[in-house]
Amino acid sequence: DAKTTQPTSMDCAEGRAANLPCNHSTISGNEYVYWYRQIHSQGPQYIIHGLKNNETNEMASLIITEDRKSSTLILPHATLRDTAVYYCIVRRDNFNKFYFGSGTKLNVKP
Amino acid sequence: EAGVAQSPRYKIIEKRQSVAFWCNPISGHATLYWYQQILGQGPKLLIQFQNNGVVDDSQLPKDRFSAERLKGVDSTLKIQPAKLEDSAVYLCASSSEVGDRFFGPGTRLTVL
Numbered sequence: 001d002a003k004t005t006q007p008t009s010m011d012c013a014e015g016r017a018a019n020l021p022c023n024h025s026t027i028s029g030n031e032y033v034y035w036y037r038q039i040h041s042q043g044p045q046y047i048i049h050g051l052k053n054n055e056t057n058e059m060a061s062l063i064i065t066e067d068r069k070s071s072t073l074i075l076p077h078a079t080l081r082d083t084a085v086y087y088c089i090v091r092r093d094n095f096n097k098f099y100f101g102s103g104t105k106l107n108v109k110p
Numbered sequence: 111e112a113g114v115a116q117s118p119r120y121k122i123i124e125k126r127q128s129v130a131f132w133c134n135p136i137s138g139h140a141t142l143y144w145y146q147q148i149l150g151q152g153p154k155l156l157i158q159f160q161n162n163g164v165v166d167d168s169q170l171p172k173d174r175f176s177a178e179r180l181k182g183v184d185s186t187l188k189i190q191p192a193k194l195e196d197s198a199v200y201l202c203a204s205s206s207e208v209g210d211r212f213f214g215p216g217t218r219l220t221v222l
Contacts, residue, residue, distance in 0.1 A: 043114070043201050043213025044153065087152060097166065100152030 004088045009105040012082075018075040020104050022088030025069045031092050033064060035073045037084040038103070044087065047073065078108045112136065114214035116202050122220045128190040131217045135183070135204030141165075143211065144177055144187050145201040153201055159185065189219075197221045 005023040012018040024033065034049040048055055048062045050071075055062045061074040075082055085105050091098035115134040123129050135142050140161050145153035156175065158166040161182040170177070174193070179185040189196055199216040 041215075043203070043216050044211075045213070046210050049210075085152075097155070097158075099155070102150075102152055 004090060004101055006086075006088050006101065006104045008102070009107065011107045011109060012075075012078045014080060014108055014110050015077055018078040018082065018106055018108070020073040020075075020086050020088075020106065021070065022073070023070045024088070024090050027068050027090050028092075031090045033062065033068075033071050034089045034091060034098065035060070035062065036087045036089065036100075037082075038087070039081075039084040044100070047086075078106075080108050080110065082106065083108045114202055114204055114212055116200075116214040116217055118217055119215065120218050120220075122222065123192055124222050125194055126191040128188065129192055129219060130186050130188045131200050131202075131219075133185045133187070133202030133214060135185070135202070136212055139204035139206050139212075140182070141205045142179055142185050143203040143205075144185070145203065145213075147199045147201055147216070149198070156187070192219075192221045194221050 032049050032051050035047040036044040037047055038044045048057055048060050050062045050064055062071060064071045083106060085103040087100050087103040089098045114136055117132050121129055142159045144156045146156050147153040154169060156170045157177045159179040162179045175189055177187045187200060197220050199218050201213055201216045203211040203213040205211045
């Protein structure tokens with residue numbers, strides 16, 4: 001499975017958009033990009049995933065570059081409750097394994 | 111929909127003692143996972159069950175860790191004997207055929 005690279009930490013002002021980048025330059029054609037987050041003292045929580053096209057749900061938007069070597073998770077209006085560690089993961093289609101890296105610690109500040 | 115349940119939430123033991131964790135997955139989820147999360151790191155997969163069979167236990171330290179999933183529902187993870195480096199949060203997750211994982215709140219283990 002392709003490895004991912006994320007910044008260790010980021011700050012964001014409450015109410016502003018949080019843009020979390022992820023590099024996955026060795027991603028292969030059948031690998032999806034998944035995002036999870038982990039709020040302090042809780043288990044990881046699924047946010048969104050995509051293959052090629054940009055995706056949006058009630059939590060976030062996922063923008064994947066045309067060459068699929070990087071992606072950005074966008075939280076359109078960050079709140080204090082969005083403070084968490086965000087994990088970008090790639091996994092193969094129809095193959096259940098995936099691996100967590102160290103993620104990005106997002107600090108949303110008032 | 112009820113989530114993944116785990117117990118206990120916290121456990122403190124001394125090294126060389128034994129400990130067991132319990133997980134009840136989401137109803138109907140055939141796949142169950144145990145992860146170990148050391149402070150400051152992402153979760154690491156220890157073992158994956160499909161129904162009551164083991165799919166992947168390549169990262170499980172089999173000399174001291176064991177896990178079972180009798181009847182393909184609940185699961186227990188045991189450490190015997192515990193070492194200081196086993197201090198971590200142990201997360202249980204389950205998934206349906208689609209593959210999206212739902213995680214429990216975890217058990218925080220402290221080995222003194």
